[in-house]
Amino acid sequence: MRGADRRYGRLGAGLAAAVITLTACSTSSAERTEVPTFPSDAQVMATAVPGADQGVLPDDCTRILTVGDLEAVLGLPLGSVDVRTTRGVPEPSVSRTERVACSYNGTAGGPARGRTLLSVNSSAYADPDASAKQWRVNADAEDGDRRELPIGSASAVLVERPDEAVLMVVNGVTNLTLVLPNQQLPDDRPRGDALVDLALRVLPAVSTSATAPPPASAPTATAAGNAAGPQGASS
Template identity: 60%
Template sequence: MRRAGGHVVVPHAARAFRVVVLGFVLTVVLAACGSSSEEPTAVPTFPVPAADGGPSADSADPGDVVPDDCGEILAAGDLEALLGLPLGSVKLRTTIGVAQPSVGRTERVTCSYNRNGGPSRSLLVINATAYRDADAAAAQWRVNTDAESGQRSEVPLGSAFASLFEKGDEAVLMVAHATSNVSLVLPEQPLPGDRSPRDVLVDLALRILPAVTVNVPTGLPEPVPQAGAAR
């Protein structure tokens, strides 16, 4: 490079090099623009979680038959009214059992009703179970009834199977319908209106079956209207 008349003179080779470099840069820019217009970068998408943070309705388990809350099977207040007990005198405990694939059992819930206040005394125990199909439920009901002790009698409960076992200190009603089994254990205790344990257990079964079966057994009579709990 030299000066000529106060001006800087750039050699021809240097000017040629700069032109080549500028041309290369322009080519790269144009290529990048063309590429971006023809092959745009995909925007990643992610699944939107359910509004409540839980599973969506499509992922709900359709196999749930027995409620996980015994209050939905038989509320403590309903038992108080049925047995003529003061309000608030019954406490309820829910115990969730485990599945037993060997016999086809998918659900098990135990409801324990005890006298509240003073010495704890059992008033009623409900065992509600569900099975993979009606055949498994009926088979297990037969196993359980064959193993039960006491004086056995069959109880008409519409399309459900029901057997009553009366012992010295308790009465047990065992029911099978569709994919569900229910057993009700009523310890010996004073019953209102001189009702028998059989009458009370059948009344209880009529109230419980709609809550623990896939559909209501046909041909069921209506439960005895509750007179209301004592106060």
């Protein structure tokens, strides 16, 4: 009996060792299997965000006027408009520091079928005087029926011709030109009204950083006193 007990004891120990070995292998296999992970929507958007703009104007036309905004104003279905961005070069002769041209066109399968729906040209200048001067030169060069109108704190000239309407806006160091080809608008809306609507959507994007005042250090008591005098008032 003692021999049998020893045999059964050895058998039990062997079975226990086998179970431990199988359990260890199972655990090791599970540890080696990597669970797949996928980036969140926020992580995808973070990797897609472009770097800082090169100047005061957005480098991407989708941040100047969204396709959705244009589709809403023109009464077009979603996904029926494409946009192309073209960055211009500085023009020192007129103190222009940068230029961004945006072309909004109908998609091939949409109702506009590839036609140009709107052109938006944004330019920034070294100072407001240079901006206003070039705006006036450009506006005076346009042919057609014209009228001047304010758009908030900005000044604008609307020029209408049979084939298109042009709205030219100046705001601080920024010039903005919107060209709307002749097309049917929702409820027979006048082209000038549609252009003003679009300009109001564009101006915050191209003017916020352009008109921001430069940082200034805290004035001293002497400087504050001088600013309150006649010389400070005249400037």
